[in-house]
Amino acid sequence: MARWVCSICDYEYNEEAGDPANGIPPETLFEDLPSGWRCPGCSVGKEAFVRVNEGEVERNEEDYL
Template sequence: MARWVCSVCDYEYVEEAGDPATAIPPGTLFEELPGDWRCPRCSVGKEAFVRAGEEEREINDEDYL
């Protein structure tokens, strides 16, 4: 399961936990969230989220080039 971070306010959507405040059950993948789901902290859409850890992978990948 992955974590997704809002690029505006740093809220983390944790797939393992879901989003109980909006009735999203635990285990719901980010890709399975409804299209109109919004960040519960700042109200931006899903497009503002990035998968946690991608920055570290990019740096690590560059180290091996």
């Protein structure tokens, strides 16, 4: 399962977790989100999201330790 980050507000959409607060069940792939789904953090559309590579996330987290 992938993780996607909003390039505007850094909200992270995790496919494994979904977005239950907005009616998106766990394990919903990003490409399967409804076309009208908006970022819960800043209300932009899916086009503002970028996929996060797992290795990148690990390196970024290590930078803060």
